[in-house]
Amino acid sequence: MLRQLRWKSLLAIIVIVGLASSALFVPNYRIPFIGERGAGDILGLRLGLDLAGGTQLVYQAGSDDLAPTDEQMEGLVGTITRRIDRLGVAEPSIQRLGDDRLLIQLPGVEDVQQAKDLIGQTAQLEIVERVCSDIACQNYEDIATGLSGADMERASPVQDQTTGQSVLSFELKRSAAQQFAILTQRIFSTLSTESPDQLAFVLDGEALVAAVVRSPILAGLGQIEGNFTPEEARQLAIQVESGRLPVDITELSSSLVAASLGAQSLENALAAGGVGLILVFFFMAAYYRVSGLVAGIALVAYIILVLAVFKLIPVTLTLAGLAGFILSLGMAVDANILIFERVKEELQVGRTVQLAMQTGFNRAWPSIRDGNVSTILIALVLFFFGSGSANSAVTGFAVSLLIGVLLSMFTAILISRNLLGIAAATPGLRRAVRLFTPDAGRRRGAAQAGRGG
């Protein structure tokens, strides 16, 4: 019965570690409904800017007395995303931080000035007349009308009362209403059936929307229909609004890491990790013998598990994240040491190897659990501290520490315990107490002598 359970758990270990290895070592693949994995550089892991090189910028939107609204922030993200796309950056990331900040990450960009110039520009919204030369308006020429975002009163998504469709409703300022009326009247009256001219809202030189003039707009109040979903209409309104009332942004921090420095850091970190690991392996094997070897196997499995989880989530690996990973590796080693010390004690009072393994693990477990929970709590505090202060280094450290500690508990329960059990049940090893602990034989004698006297 016990034996059967053990082989089942060995099977579970093989399956889990096997799955993790294939997730990690298969270069890239697609998970249905979730997305592509494995676009990164090493084993398909995604590397942060400090390892891959690139530019990171943090901006404050609005001013002290004028906080931006949620829609304004959304519009700002959209505007900056479009400009960055023109820069041709592979996988840029533009995120909101808190209520009024933006974090922009540009992998591979080393010309910070160019990026800043592009981002720092104020959004320019224009209303243009689009003269078309075919019916679908594939070929066209935009003609300035002199009307811009400054002439608009508002833009908002509404549901048309008669058709029930989502449309973009907009209103021009009173001062511009007459000019708009003349413009739309002229376009409407000269409308040809082969190539109907259009009106377009252009933001930063890129058309957000273009529409045929169905009727002259006389009172400055119009709407654009286009089979929009409610979300599309909302997005469109936000973009038009972001050009109508641009939000001021101020640079809070900028950070550039050249690709060469990033590669150097990565190489250093890998070398350090490798040397550290080898030292730990030697120490464990020398001090704890067979148990130490088991710990070595468990650690290799642990590393595969953590990296596979990093790849699957995916977690962007930074220097700080690597430091967090290494610390959690320390915690994983600690869990093993806690178990082995307990096992050693049990062997010293004369228990069989098999029984010592079992009681040793059970006795060590409360310490492993409580210690790990406290580290998890600290990692959570760090995570909130990091995201609150826009410090991606601290957040990265916290995330990898959190994942690492959670998995180290998992490894201790599933892998270390069961492998130890199997080792203890193996014929030949079963009676070789000396192979499991450095000085059990000697101390065991001493303990017995002590008890006798």
Next chain:
Amino acid sequence: MRVATYRKWFFGFSALLVLLSAAALVAFRLNPGIDFTGGAAITAVYETETQAQQVADALDSAGQPDAILQAAEGNTFFIRLGILELDERDAAGTVTRRGDESRVRDALAAVGPVEISSFDSISGIIGAQNVRNAAIAALVASIVILVYVTWAFRRAPSPFRYGVAAVVALAHDVFIVLGVFSVLGETINLEVNAMFITGVLTTIGYSVNDTIVVFDRLRENGARYSGATTRELVNLSIRETIARSLNTSITLLVVVAALMLFAGPAIRPLLYVLLAGVAVGTYSSIFIASLMLVSWDEGEIGRFWRRARFKRA
């Protein structure tokens, strides 16, 4: 091993370390990096032979006479500047006057062919915020630990004492780490940055983890030997856990030392904190946290407190 009997020596040693740290903090203060003060840090690597003086002159001409310059091997220069003036822009967002960053870049490029391998610039707003957030994070972490340890040992007699002892031990560790850093700031110019805060919080985590292992054994022994005094239980528990404490610390220290040899300057402050934090954390979990429980149990803390109040009156 009768550690508890000699607790006054350990308390005395810790008091000495704390006093030395306090003295170091008063005398040298901490050496805050740009994460806390705002400012800029640059790593410039020249492709040709370049003298520090040339770089200093270039920075001077770019309006940065107070730049701190540190030369390293391979024509590499680490440059520290104050808070940089941003580009000035008109209403349309077009740059009308270039700020300090471009002037510094241009000046550095004028010296010779150069690669700017890193350029960090942080405004004063972020700096002030980081200081505040770090203090809040440390405070929140302490409260969380106090509550958690009290809860985890809820079945032990007087669990609140466990919580308090764990927090005192971690405050002790953090304070000594700060002291070590003020000395390192003075001697090798090591800066306190965001990674340093990360390291301090990690130290807190490690210190508590270590303390819990000893407490856990104390709880177990308390249940097993119901007639024993706290002093006897602490002595026994420390003896039983010391091998594990030392082995874990040694493994961690070995890994951190290996990292130190290879890792670049970016995470070096973190590694120094971990080195100091792991060492002092191991010490405090054995000799401070558990011995405090003995003192508390034998009424010494109450006596000490009353005496202090009496003297004041």
